[in-house]
Amino acid sequence: MKFFRFIAVLALLALPCTFLLTCQNARAADAKKATSIDELAKMYDSTGCKECHEAIYKEWAQSIHSRSIFGTGRTAATIKTTVAVGLTGMEYSGVKKPEDVQVKHLMMCAKCHLPQLAEATDAVAKEIVKNAYIYSDPKATDEARDKAIAQLSKVNINCLICHQRNAITHKWVDGFPAKDTVYGFKNGEHADPAHPKMKESKIMDESILCGQCHGLGPNLELEEPSQCATLYGSHLWAYKADGGQEKCQECHMKKSKLGHNMQSYRDPGMGKAAVDFKVETLGYQWRDGAKVVPQALIKVEMINRAGHAIPDG
Secondary structure, eight states: HHHHHHHHHHHHHHHHHHHHHHHHHHHHHSSOOOOHHHHHHHOOOGGGGGOOOOOHHHHHHSGGGGTTTTTTTHHHHHHHHIIIIIIOOOOTSOOSSSGGOOOHHHHHHHHHHHGGGGGBBHHHHHHOOOOOHHHHHHOOOHHHHHHHHHTTTTTTTTTHHHIIIIOOOOOHOOOOOOOEEEEEEEOOEOOOOOOOOEEOOOOTHHHHHTTTOOOOOOOOTTTOOOOOHHHHHHHIIIIITTTOOOOOOOOIIIIIOGGGGOOOOHHHHHHHHHHHEEEEEEEEEEEETTTTEEEEEEEEEEEESSOOOOSOO
């Protein structure tokens, strides 16, 4: 009997961390779900943060996080391609046309680009897809495309994703994030009437906060596992395992002096800090029979100084 109990305990300990995501999404299912992009944007409205944190809010507004579903336009176009080429080509997806898309179909993208989509109905997934199609349609009018961009830009990775929804990873130990609370480095009162409480998050300055999206690899909890970002896995098993000490926040926020802008390869300074180049050129004359041909040999040495593999995604 003790043997079976031991096996049961091991089984519980072996549950993947993605099981916690399922639990979190199950809790989200109990709450009233958003039925439109506007409702979802209202559920995660962080504009009140700007009043007290204006400089930080401006930094965030310049980041790709502030437009995580639209991106530079590439993300929206990729969502359309995911549906048109990917989902409709999968025999058992249940998607024959864009109107068939449900939340579960978009989570292979939204798990990172819009994790709060788990708190929305399928109508929101369809609305996102509809606007992605309009944006990607070369026959769409400028007005229609602008409206699609504006709608897709209403939902994003904002203050309340990092400082509330994703601020706690070990929820059975530390509790589930409360909707009236923001999480940071201390406990106390908070000036925002919508979020009057402030609590400490044990992961706010840890790489695991970023690793929830900039992930470990395949999202195996999904019906159709997908793999995009693997930075956190590389950070753990290559950089940290080799003695690296810095966290994501130290390079992408502090050393870069970008704060909540958090740029990566798009920023020249970040690119320069990530890779050391050494270029050596040698010129000589090459005799080919009766001909003398000038030749050049170029040696390029590149050393990765980043805390993870590059490129990624």
